[in-house]
Amino acid sequence: MKNILSLFCFCLLVTVSYGQNKHSEKADKLFNTYQYVDAIDAYLEVVNDKKADSYVYKQLADSYYNVFNINEASKWYAKALDSKQDAETYYRYSQVLKSQGHYEAANTQMDIFAKMLPEDLRAKEHLMNPNYIPRLADESKFFDVESTIINDNEQSDFGAVLSNDNILYFVSTRDNGKKEDNWTNKPYLDIYKTTRNVDGTFTDPEAVKSLNTPYHDGPITLSEDGKTMIFSRDGHSEGIYKKMDKKQIKLSQQGLYKATLIDGKWKNIVALPFNSKEYSVSHPSLSSDGKTLYFASNMPGGIGDTDIWKVSVNKDTYGTPENLGKLVNTADKEGFPFISDNNILYFSSRGKQGFGGFDIFKVDLNKKEEATNLGKGINTKSDDFSFSINTVKKSGFFSSNRSGVDNIYLAIPICQYQVITLVEDAETKQFIANANVSILDAKNNIIATQVTKEGKTSFNVNCASNYTINVEKEGYESLTIPVNREDQDQIVVNASLNPIVKDAMQEMITDKEVILNNVYFEFNKSNITYQGATELDKLVTILNAYPEMEILVRSHTDTKGAAAYNLKLSERRAQATIQYVISKGISKTRLSALGLGSKEPKIDCKSNCTDAEDAQNRRSEFLIVKK
Known part of the structure; x- marks a missing residue:
């Protein structure tokens, strides 16, 4: 049961008027006797006479709210809230905003309500879980983002990859006793590892000494069983560089190397055959079946500055590198590829339309569709890069310099599926156009409404709730149908409407x-x-x-x-x-x-x-x- 204070506020709303307008006496009498339709006309007269104030706007909004005219209620609540109102008004405005699908705006109003009545059960429920509405999956949002606790906030951390046994590998410039790179004035990169605990925390990171050299090492990729690693390494470590005589500079390139886990240590490090003094080969990602290696390179034959490439792998034999083409690459920089076990390629690009700097994109290589920006949260106006995901552990990681230094962030996949509704005439079996199809969550909030085109609508929704489809069309009986997902990525709801005769x-x-x-x-x-x-x-x-x-x-x-x-x-x-x-x-x-x-x-x-x-x-x- 709601607490006494909440109930008291509701009673006040229908029996007492705050800050009455002397011009609205007639309308107030109609409102207080629950004659909301006539009250609306009377309040609108006051508005049209330009004698309305925030009190009149609030009363008008409440009148529309009580007869479920959501759009008009929203319009007048917005005007009423130019001045401070009682707590219940903020609550009601949040409800109509939810019904319109404006969830962030609704949460803002609930935040105000919760501050005004912190002991109200509705306020407590909101504060415990402010995003309880499993809103429609925004096309630009595929992950929730959290900062990780492994970052050294003064040094760069990136390239995180989680193994199936919960070992997280990453690279960092954190204090490792190395001399500084003359190009960046920061320590050279080293490969680190940490263990993720059951509660989601991480052990203290430690350098992987068997892999690290005095120069750059990493980032890395792992085989499915975690026993094979391919990683980037600076050519200086292998004596592979070009001498620039005039300036006494040794110019090296990044190359890829393979290591094998033996008795808990990485051994048998060998260079891959397509490394070169002439170009860089870096940012490796190995497919789950171990047969394809993706990487970034500026090798000849590319489209832009650096491109994403792939090469076939057969144990210790490698094919000829292939450029992934314009589906992925642009005339600018692409890098940090990661291939998931369902053949989704994630990569960073400066050449595709984004929020600024490097953005992270994904492309389904099974469908060969256009690359999709991972959207807000993942991408910002800063550089966002080095995305990886372990679908078994349902954990993704990426890096960003949004805080001023490269940090690693946790990307939590948002479970989504598609609800397709097919609306037909029950007698003729013909599809019905221009029917209103609404999807509601478990609390009967309207998530969204679409109008059928050729009898069809489609919603992308989150998995964390039960849904109901409601279908309406003038001349037909309305229909409400529960949505039963059963772990499918797509379900079809057949709505057969009976004509009203x-x-x-x-x-x-x-x-x-x-x-x-x-x-x-x-x-x-x-x-x-x-x-x-x-x-x-x-x-x-x-x-x-x-x-x-x-x-x-x-x-x-x-x-x-x-x-x-x-x-x-x-x-x-x-x-x-x-x-x-x-x-x-x-x-x-x-x-x-x-x-x-x-x-x-x-x-x-x-x-x-x-x-x-x-x-x-x-x-x-x-x-x-x-x-």
Whole structure:
């Protein structure tokens, strides 16, 4: 149950006015007697006379909110919040923003609400998990990002690769006793390793001495079994360089080397055959089957400065390097390839459209589609590079100098799948165009709405919630269908809509009442919800088809709470129900409302009702006064 303070705020909202505007007296009377449709017209008159203030805007927004006109409610809440309002107004604005799919903006409003009422259960729930809505997967967001604890914030750390036995290898310029590189004035790179613990923390990094030399070593790639490593190394270490006589400079290139893990140490280090004094070969990534090695190089035959290449591998035999072409490479720099076990190639580029500096991209080599930018969070205006992912451990790593120095960040994959909805006429089996298809989360928040094109819509959603598809089309009965994923990457929801004809309506009409599914309200609330609006639209259709019909809406509560409070709550709910129907164009003379509180329970379970029994008692009845 919500705490007393929360409940008190709700009661104030419907019984007391804050900062009343002297020009809105008529509208206020209509609002306070729950005549929201007429109140809207009256408040709009004040607005049109240019006598409105933030109080009027708030009242107008609340009126729209109570009849589930989300877009208008959002518009007027935004104007009302130019001035400070009571906590409940911020809460309501957050709800309409969620219904519009504006989740970050909704969270901002909930942050304000939580500061104003920190003890409210809604505030506590928000602060515990502010991003509880599993929002539609933004095409530009594939990972959540966290900083790792292994970084030396004064030196460069990058090239992190996690083995299947939880050893994380990376390269760093952290203090290792080496002399400085004259080009960067920083220590040469060394290869380090650390172990990831069960709780996600890491042991203190230690240098891999059997691999490191006085010059640059790393980054690395590992075989699937973790027993073979291919790594970059500066040619100085092997005596492979060109002498620049005039300046007494020894110019070396990066090359690739192979090492084997024997008795816990890396041994048998050998150079790969395509290393050269004339060009650099670096940034290796070995496919999971060990048959293809990807790397970056400025070798002849490329497209730009440095390109991504691949070469076939057969034990100790290597084929001829192949350029990956314009699918990946540009006239600028590409580097740091990483090939995942599902044949997704991640790489960094300065030549493709991005946020600035190096951005990280991915391309599915199975489909050979255009490369996709990994989007905000992963990419920034700074250099973002050296991405790797262990799909078994569901952990990715990348590096960025967004803090001013190269640091390693953890990339947590966002589980996503596609929901395709096919909408057809139940009788003709023809696809229906221009139907409204909404996807709702487990809390019945509207995540997004699309209009069918040739009977089809498609949503990309996160895996961490249950979803419901709701389909509406004028002239058809609306349909609600639960989404059952069952670990599939794509599911198809078939929505077969029944045309609304008088014969079908007759099934909903008895001698005494119109039978609808239960119109639910939030606990202790009386505003119309999305689910309630969907059901009441059926009543609107029936009333339009039977223009002489008159309806009495009787609203009931469960048996919890004081009888007097329940009576007033049911009266508000009954009024909100008919106000919604009136807002859809039905004459107010055809509707009446009666709140009965807990006087006539459907199940007489008194104070020992189960949740299921309470739900049946919280109901609205639509009695036919006149056919």
